[in-house]
Amino acid sequence: MMKLFDLSLKINGFDINKAKAEFEQILSVSEKDYQNYIETKRKEIVAFHLQNNSFYKNLVGKLDVDNWNDLPVITKKELQQPLSNRLSTGYKESLYLNKTSGSSGTPFYFAKDKYAHALTWAQTIHFFDWYNIDFNSSYQARFYGIPLNKLGYFKERFKDFLSHRYRFPIFDLSEKKFDKILEKFKTKKFDYINGYTSSIVLFGKYLQAKNIVLKTVCPSLKVCMVTSEMLFEDDKKLLEHQFGIPIVNEYGSSETGLIAFQNPDKNWQVNAETLFVEILDENNQPVSNGKEGKVVITSLYNKAHPFIRYEIGDVGILDEKSTWKKPILKQLIGRTSDVALLPSGKKSPGLTFYYVTKSIIEDDGCVKEFIVRQKTLDTFEIDYVSDKELTTLQIEAIEKAIEKYLETGLHFTYNRKSVLKRTKSGKLKQFESEL
DSSP: OHHHHHHHHHHTTTOHHHHHHHHHHHHHOOHHHHHHHHHHHHHHHHHHHHOOHHHHHHHHHTTTTTSSSGOOOTTGGOOOGGGGTTOOTTTTSEEEEEOOOOSSSSSOOOEEEEHHHHHHHHHHEEEHTTTTOOOOOOOOEEOOOOOSHHHHHHHHHHHHTTTTTEEEEEEOOOOOHHHHHHHHHSSSSOOOEEEEHHHHHHHEEEHHHHHHOHHHTTTOOOOEEEEEEEOOOOHHHHHHHHOOOOOOEEEEEETTTEEEOOOSSSOOEEEOEEEEEEEOOOOBBOTTTTTTEEEEEEESOOOOOOOSEEEEEEEEEETTTTSSSOOOOEEEOOOOOOEEEOSOOOOOEEEEEEEHHHHHTTTTOEEEEEEEEEEEESSSEEEEEEEEOOHHHHHHHHHHHHHHHHSSEEEEEEEESSSSOOOTTTTOSEEEEEE
């Protein structure tokens, strides 16, 4: 079989063969040598960015770079400036570019050099291989959003073809839509499910109401990976029962790749190959394993853009049994998303609003943070922090996008704020329902 997935990575300039070879070398580093591997890579990436990245050099200033814990913690706010200000010398072209989902209410553009992105894929391939999933041959049922403009839509559909997956867009999660999704599971030989937790849980509840176990209608199914939002224990049990397959919890971000992945022993294993993950207190000092704190991430290989001690906006706890080579995430606190109920009876996950914001936010750092609050079935409030008021054109663009992704007849009010109220975990809950 032609390896279409690997081929598509190569065509786009991602040297997956070289990345897989280096990744195998990282995996072969012994437990006793692993602390040295991490500390060496940390020093190398800091030295590189101090030499080649003026944004990072200015951030560090005269701090002692020999003491890791003295290095600055980078917040999302500091990254909300034009991307060109943050790129390393020599890395202005041939980059992997993307923007964050804004799940914390704070979207921004970022870059990775192409080799760092290839290593991210090598890591992902390794994790999925634990469950005998091969991106070149395993068929994926994908519960994700999709751009609704023609170019973006066809681009994603083509990527789906190359990546051997069938996408179920998640903007309409009505019973009629689930009826159609179920028909696809009856006729297609899916190997695994991957997608947003809230959408997959709603599908599980639909199956429960119909008294259907998914594996009985799609016997080829092996495993389901949920991502992007918290999976609660009762929802996990529901999915295991209604799907009839193992449910795997992944934790990642667009800017860093996979951060942790549930291993076959049901432990949330942290990516200690391409990332260094710390849990810090309010003074940016490490807490002991078993204690909760801010999740702070260092990308050990991204030379194009510094993600060094990057505060991702989550609160978590590392397990006491963690080692340098095999850290275990005991708990992730936060990362939940409500479901919006609409006048037509349609249900749509709060994540839909990420797609709305992604489709209108420009790379100028104007809107810093935002939350959407559902007041009644058809009325919503958007609180936002911005350098200046949203213009009529911007509001029109938001409402046009909302009509496209959700439905017509919804009413929005916009409140410009100097600061937004945060949850107990210190994270912005981007969508809240008051119904």
